[in-house]
Amino acid sequence: MRRLINLQPNRVLKIALGIIPFLLILLVYQIGSDIRKAENEQDKLLPSFAEIAAGINRMAFEPSQRTGDYEFWEDTKSSVKRLSIGIAISAVIGLVVGLAAGAIPMIAAPLSPLITAISLIPPMAILPVLFIVFGLGELSKVMLIVIGVSPFLIRDILQRTQELPREQLVKAQTLGGNSWQIILRVIFPQIVPRLLDAVRLSLGAAWLFLIAAEAIAATDGLGYRIFLVRRYMSMDIILPYVVWITFLAFTLDWCLLKFSRVVFPWYHAEK
Amino acid sequence: MTAFIQLDRLSKHYRDNVVLENLSCKVAEGEFVTLVGASGCGKSTFLRLLLGTESVSSGQLLMAGKPIEQEPSPDRGIVFQRYSVFPHLNVRENVVLGIEFVESKWLGRLFGKGRKEALEKADELLSAVGLEQARYKYPHELSGGMQQRLALAQALIKKPKVLLLDEPFGALDPGIRKEMHDLVMGLWRQYGLTIFMVTHDLKEGFHLGTRLWVFDKVRHDPHAPNRFGSTITYDLSLQSKDKALTIAAIDEINAQLQAVE
Ligand SMILES: Nc1ncnc2c1ncn2[C@@H]1O[C@H](COP(=O)(O)OP(=O)(O)O)[C@@H](O)[C@H]1O
Ligand SMILES: [Mg+2]
Numbered sequence: 001m002r003r004l005i006n007l008q009p010n011r012v013l014k015i016a017l018g019i020i021p022f023l024l025i026l027l028v029y030q031i032g033s034d035i036r037k038a039e040n041e042q043d044k045l046l047p048s049f050a051e052i053a054a055g056i057n058r059m060a061f062e063p064s065q066r067t068g069d070y071e072f073w074e075d076t077k078s079s080v081k082r083l084s085i086g087i088a089i090s091a092v093i094g095l096v097v098g099l100a101a102g103a104i105p106m107i108a109a110p111l112s113p114l115i116t117a118i119s120l121i122p123p124m125a126i127l128p129v130l131f132i133v134f135g136l137g138e139l140s141k142v143m144l145i146v147i148g149v150s151p152f153l154i155r156d157i158l159q160r161t162q163e164l165p166r167e168q169l170v171k172a173q174t175l176g177g178n179s180w181q182i183i184l185r186v187i188f189p190q191i192v193p194r195l196l197d198a199v200r201l202s203l204g205a206a207w208l209f210l211i212a213a214e215a216i217a218a219t220d221g222l223g224y225r226i227f228l229v230r231r232y233m234s235m236d237i238i239l240p241y242v243v244w245i246t247f248l249a250f251t252l253d254w255c256l257l258k259f260s261r262v263v264f265p266w267y268h269a270e271k
Numbered sequence: 272m273t274a275f276i277q278l279d280r281l282s283k284h285y286r287d288n289v290v291l292e293n294l295s296c297k298v299a300e301g302e303f304v305t306l307v308g309a310s311g312c313g314k315s316t317f318l319r320l321l322l323g324t325e326s327v328s329s330g331q332l333l334m335a336g337k338p339i340e341q342e343p344s345p346d347r348g349i350v351f352q353r354y355s356v357f358p359h360l361n362v363r364e365n366v367v368l369g370i371e372f373v374e375s376k377w378l379g380r381l382f383g384k385g386r387k388e389a390l391e392k393a394d395e396l397l398s399a400v401g402l403e404q405a406r407y408k409y410p411h412e413l414s415g416g417m418q419q420r421l422a423l424a425q426a427l428i429k430k431p432k433v434l435l436l437d438e439p440f441g442a443l444d445p446g447i448r449k450e451m452h453d454l455v456m457g458l459w460r461q462y463g464l465t466i467f468m469v470t471h472d473l474k475e476g477f478h479l480g481t482r483l484w485v486f487d488k489v490r491h492d493p494h495a496p497n498r499f500g501s502t503i504t505y506d507l508s509l510q511s512k513d514k515a516l517t518i519a520a521i522d523e524i525n526a527q528l529q530a531v532e
Contacts, residue, residue, distance in 0.1 A: 165353075165354035167351045167353070167354035167355060168354055168355075168357060170322065170324060170343050170349065171349060171351075171354075171355050171356075171357075171422075171425070172357075172368075172372075173342065173343035173344070174322075174343045174344065174345060174347060174348055174349050174426065174429065174431070175345065175368055175369040175372055175425065175428075175429060176344070176345040176369060176372040176373055176429060177368075177372040177379065178372075178376075180377070180379075181372050181376075181379035184378070184379050185368060185371070185372075185379040185380065186357060189359045190357075190358070190359050264359075265409075266358050266359055266409045266410070266411055267358075267359070269409075269411040269412075270358055270411055
């Protein structure tokens with residue numbers, strides 16, 4: 001008998017083992033829902049799959065009676081837009097500031113203590129400030145993501161830049177490069193794939209800030225919707241929304257990874 | 272002998288750690304100096320002084336009569352044991368970069384006709400180091416030996432006067448090392464380089480250079496190992512006809528190095 005630590009599942013078994021926990025959760029849910037429904041026909045806590053399907057249908061495939069929109073898709077559009085803008089702005093800030101500070105000690109000296117201090121501010125604590133300064137519109141929601149995510153990105157990129165082998169920078173100097181040329185041709189192209197890594201790591205936080213901002217002040221969006229229907233205990237809408245948000249988060253992460261693999265094969269080969 | 276590189280009572284210490292102590296020597300243009308010595312005795316530190324990333328603590332290090340520039344520059348090329356090439360550029364781009372830095376001040380990148388001419392120059396060098404077949408490959412697709420060939424080509428495109436090699440073949444298989452030796456000897460003659468090469472392989476040192484330096488401490492303080500630094504304990508001309516003397520010296524140095532390690 002081989003040791004347990006040496007036993008490897010083959011491909012098929014690995015996939016099957018991966019799916020089983022999900023099926024188990026669905027099964028346990030079904031049983032729980034049945035038990036509660038047997039006690040009380042009107043139970044809202046664990047709606048049946050049929051009720052959930054009806055909820056999805058109502059939100060996604062029938063126009064809202066109030067606005068005439070397909071709310072599910074409108075919510076998705078608004079949220080994804082806010083998230084993308086917030087992340088894009090954060091990524092640009094993270095890249096520019098992190099790279100400048102990582103490559104130029106004279107910029108790092110005044111900046112890195114400041115960034116460290118800013119990154120310690122809990123972003124949710126200054127959400128009211130954002131609402132006061134930027135109003136309740138789109139800007140403050142995007143700003144929350146930017147403020148929540150960009151200090152992390154700056155610090156990560158700063159560190160990645162400083163981690164590039166010294167030998168490369170010395171070599172570039174012996175090839176006659178000036179500071180700007182070395183940043184442009186040697187550092188920047190190597191930092192971009194590392195930025196994608198950092199962005200992927202920050203997606204969870206970005207979603208958190210997005211949903212929080214939407215829950216507090218918005219008139220549409222995925223976060224707005226789940227907090228709105230909470231008042232009516234509409235688990236038949238909340239649950240599919242949560243699954244959908246998870247799916248979106250997964251897809252975005254997966255796309256970034258694929259993109260990075262295709263565009264920067266040398267980076268992934270190195271690791 | 273007219274001195275191209277001159278060490279004049281040169282010392283280097285980091286705080287209270289004395290690494291090099293009182294080195295005096297002259298090296299003519301076109302010499303091939305190999306440096307051997309126990310690990311940690313300051314060979315790389317000496318190369319960094321020549322490179323200009325470190326400065327001497329006392330004494331002088333002169334090149335063509337002037338103190339060595341305190342920053343790396345194209346007249347002193349370098350090949351490290353690792354990380355000498357840029358992983359995000361293919362073989363050709365790695366070599367062309369040295370031309371692009373000169374000819375494109377702001378973008379550091381050439382286009383059109385300028386790029387074509389630069390690529391031709393790069394291809395010439397790539398043939399010289401035997402990489403013409405690998406022009407479009409990325410460093411991660413190359414073997415260790417090929418990466419070092421690329422690093423050499425990259426350095427040579429700047430036509431450096433001095434080439435610094437810090438254990439360039441230390442990570443390569445012995446079989447490949449032999450090929451690299453022939454390559455370096457060829458390039459040295461063809462380009463009229465002055466080479467300083469650190470190696471931990473004494474045989475390599477004897478085989479390659481015109482001159483061999485052994486770095487070692489002459490004084491020891493058992494209570495404070497950092498108090499005294501290394502100096503050049505042997506400075507052997509390898510072109511001497513007297514092979515017997517050289518071989519006797521090898522034995523002695525070998526014994527000495529083993530005693531230290
Ligand atoms: N930047 C530095 N700061 C402090 N000490 C250093 C530094 N670089 C090298 N040293 C010290 O100098 C000594 C010689 O190092 P090095 O030149 O790398 O040796 P070698 O290349 O001969 O193996 C070592 O004791 C090392 O600890
Ligand atoms: Mg060394």
